[in-house]
Amino acid sequence: MSDEAAPGHVRVRLDLSYDGSEFSGWAKQAGGRRTVQGEIEDALRTVTRSKETYELTVAGRTDAGVHARGQVAHVDLPREVWAEHHQKLLKRLAGRLPRDVRVWALREAPSGFNARFSAVWRRYAYRVTDNPGGVDPLLRNHVLWHDWPLDVDAMNEAARRLLGEHDFAAYCKKREGATTIRTLQELSLVKNEDGIITATVRADAFCHNMVRSLIGALLFVGDGHRPPDWPGKVLAAGVRDSAVHVVRPHGLTLEEVGYPADELLAARNKEARNKRSLPSAGCC
Numbered sequence: 001m002s003d004e005a006a007p008g009h010v011r012v013r014l015d016l017s018y019d020g021s022e023f024s025g026w027a028k029q030a031g032g033r034r035t036v037q038g039e040i041e042d043a044l045r046t047v048t049r050s051k052e053t054y055e056l057t058v059a060g061r062t063d064a065g066v067h068a069r070g071q072v073a074h075v076d077l078p079r080e081v082w083a084e085h086h087q088k089l090l091k092r093l094a095g096r097l098p099r100d101v102r103v104w105a106l107r108e109a110p111s112g113f114n115a116r117f118s119a120v121w122r123r124y125a126y127r128v129t130d131n132p133g134g135v136d137p138l139l140r141n142h143v144l145w146h147d148w149p150l151d152v153d154a155m156n157e158a159a160r161r162l163l164g165e166h167d168f169a170a171y172c173k174k175r176e177g178a179t180t181i182r183t184l185q186e187l188s189l190v191k192n193e194d195g196i197i198t199a200t201v202r203a204d205a206f207c208h209n210m211v212r213s214l215i216g217a218l219l220f221v222g223d224g225h226r227p228p229d230w231p232g233k234v235l236a237a238g239v240r241d242s243a244v245h246v247v248r249p250h251g252l253t254l255e256e257v258g259y260p261a262d263e264l265l266a267a268r269n270k271e272a273r274n275k276r277s278l279p280s281a282g283c284c
Contacts (some may be wrong), residue, residue: 003114003269005076012075012082013109014056016040018101020067021141021250027061036062039101040093044075047092048085059115059257060122060206065249067142070123070256074115082108112265117272121185121258123202126215126251130223131195143196144251148223152191155199155222159187161232162214170234170241171214172207180207187214205272209246216245 005011024033028041041053059072085092086106093103112118128144129135135145162184169180186202199218201211217231220243234241260268 068254150222
């Protein structure tokens with residue numbers, strides 16, 4: 001995966017959002033399942049009248065049912081295609097794409113930009129309510145209902161113990177050859193006047209199911225089934241705990257992706273590709 005477009009091509013950054021309710025995730029899949037990547041690539045091919053499908057690279061691959069408000073992707077287009085279509089491409093995509101996915105901005109990316117490897121953080125929000133009556137029907141596809149009262153202060157106490165660089169193997173679905181070491185930069189919860197609790201989760205990157213597993217552990221603390229130190233003990237143990245539930249995807253939204261200044265892109269790309277390990281604790 002190159003950090004520069006091939007000769008004769010232009011790298012284009014796309015800022016986009018989607019309601020994940022009816023998608024089988026971001027990434028294209030066999031069997032004709034509907035995906036965000038598939039919809040956008042099909043629309044790009046149609047509006048540029050191209051025979052070729054131009055493949056998108058995304059900042060964060062979201063699972064089935066997960067939403068995005070601030071997703072970022074890039075695509076490498078032949079220079080002549082970009083020159084011919086770029087002024088009207090945004091409006092044409094708006095007319096071609098289904099209503100549950102929108103591209104908000106299209107622009108030529110700076111040198112060295114890679115939507116995935118250039119990112120320095122991703123920020124998600126998970127929304128849940130403990131309202132005894134359930135979820136507002138207008139929000140049912142974006143807010144989880146938890147049918148036990150939740151102590152937000154206890155959840156925040158537990159969350160603080162998880163911050164920093166750790167091996168999050170206990171909260172991730174293991175993938176062969178992939179590291180589970182991540183730096184959790186923010187994990188905090190606020191209950192709004194409407195009774196919705198919003199958890200903000202920001203890290204340099206996330207491994208599979210990490211956010212939804214962390215929220216599952218915090219909910220167990222919030223409803224009194226576990227003490228505030230329990231999620232930290234699970235983290236330290238380094239193995240999956242059957243009591244940590246991966247919460248349902250519809251409460252999760254990718255809100256924003258952060259990138260460094262243009263002159264730091266190349267260094268960030270190299271850093272992001274390095275497989276990380278935690279410092280040795282020493283022998284004594």
